[in-house]
Amino acid sequence: MGDPHRVGIVGLGHISGAYLGTLANHPGVTITAVADLDPSRSAAVAAALPTARALPVEDLLAGEVQTVLNLTVPAAHASVALGAIGHSLHVYGEKPLAASLEEASVIVSAASAAGLTVGCAPDTVLGTGIQTARAFVDGGGIGRPVAASAVMVTPGHERWHPNPDFYYLPGGGPLLDMGPYYLSALVHLLGPIRSVTGASSRPRDQRVIGTGPRAGSPVPVEVDTHVTGILEHDGGALSTITTSFDAVRTTAAPIEVHGETGTLAVPDPNRFDGDVRLFELGASEWRVLPPSAGYAEAARGIGLLDQIAYGQTTDGQTIGGRTASGAPRASGDLALHILDAMTALLRSSAEGRRIDLTTTVERPPLVPLTPRSEWSGG
Structure with a gap:
């Protein structure tokens, strides 16, 4: 498996507990830093994670993490994602990718130009x-x-x-x-x-x-x-x-x-x-x-694990013994397309007309039926 992938979490609100339940003890991941607008909250989370430090956001981005898990509120998704990309970090975030289609497009374009990977919930x-x-x-x-x-x-x-x-x-x-x-x-x-x-x-x-x-x-x-x-x-x-x-x-x-x-x-x-x-x-x-495909007994964070596996295919490493093919299944491109559809629906309602989308996306690869023991590392 090689060294665990280093993840920093920005935003420690309600949903962070679900991600921590999946990632905190995963052998392929190390949560090295956490940040939140409420310092007491980040300190409490860091105290429960032996590998993590509570840091200001800028220090986290400038540190030794490889991927930023962006769990902030929607209005902050773009600024945190672009900050991570500006520090040459991969990003996986909660949905929507950004609060506006314009911001989301900038995220995807900036990551592509930098050779970085962007992923986004939902991974359900x-x-x-x-x-x-x-x-x-x-x-x-x-x-x-x-x-x-x-x-x-x-x-x-x-x-x-x-x-x-x-x-x-x-x-x-x-x-x-x-x-x-x-x-x-x-x-x-x-x-x-x-x-x-x-x-x-x-x-x-x-x-x-x-x-x-x-x-x-x-x-x-x-x-x-x-x-x-x-x-x-x-x-x-x-x-x-x-x-x-x-x-x-x-x-x-x-x-x-x-x-x-x-x-x-x-x-x-x-x-x-x-x-x-x-x-x-x-x-x-x-x-x-009967179940015939998908990550069995999956939980929040499986999309990030799938993204990390995709990013590690070049050196032969995998998460949980299985390497994703093509692109990460919960990709930024898919999230951008979904946001395009949602904002177009709202525009259509306001303007009273049918609207063509400006984006498209390839369907992500089907997930083979994958037992929990494979994706969880045991």
């Missing part, structure tokens, strides 16, 4: 749920795919998150926050998106925090909180997507893919696993497909 699509569904579609299991639907509704993250402000600021909202899970899955399943038509609304101009020390405090809403749209894929399939912070619940499958000979009910793309169910033409009931 690399688990057995989405990958099993994709393998079945690719194998012709539902015939020619003609349509898909994706639905995400929730009353809003302020009900459970103690500091939900950023969800309602530019770079947030249900589409930019949750849409990447669904749109990334749709691209894996059906290929890149060529055009979109959208509609959106903002029923309330403020929310009220429901938990934590700020419970009862108002949060201003600066983005649309119900977004729906039609996606035209390069292969000819049409998808519909609904993301909402204004509804309560739905009985719809998170994603359904319809083909000429069958329909797949695809599990929640916010999770790594879940049953893939098939209803074939002429059948009388749904049946569950």
Whole structure:
């Protein structure tokens, strides 16, 4: 395996715990530094990691890390990513890649010019749920795919998150926050998106925090909180997507893919696993497909491990005994395409017209069925 890959984490909020659960004890990774706007938080995390130091962001970027794991709020994604690239560091970040398409394009271009790798969440699509569904579609299991639907509704993250402000600021909202899970899955399943038509609304101009020390405090809403749209894929399939912070619940499958000979009910793309169910033409009931592809029992951070494996192919090293082919599956190019689709949906809603995307992307390679023992290093 060689020396562990040195990772520095910037941003130690709610999601960082999930990443640390995957990476902290991985034999292929060493977390050497952590940084946060709250020094006490970075000090507490560093105290729990024997290899890590709590540092200011600039010191972390100028130190000995190889990849920056960017877990800041969306408004800071671009500045941290570009700072890392400016120090010749690879970057893997939380979604969206940046708060605007322009910033995201600069990140991808700067990394390419510097010969660096950019990756971006979500990596949930690399688990057995989405990958099993994709393998079945690719194998012709539902015939020619003609349509898909994706639905995400929730009353809003302020009900459970103690500091939900950023969800309602530019770079947030249900589409930019949750849409990447669904749109990334749709691209894996059906290929890149060529055009979109959208509609959106903002029923309330403020929310009220429901938990934590700020419970009862108002949060201003600066983005649309119900977004729906039609996606035209390069292969000819049409998808519909609904993301909402204004509804309560739905009985719809998170994603359904319809083909000429069958329909797949695809599990929640916010999770790594879940049953893939098939209803074939002429059948009388749904049946569950066994897992056939994807990282088994995966968790947040598998996308970073996949990226590191890709970056190490030149010297023959791998993470967990398996080397990714082509490009990192949770790539900056894919994240840029997803952000292009999301911002185009919002523009379409505002302007009342169909919009062609300015980007495209190759579908990431399918993940072979990979036991946990392989990707986790034991």
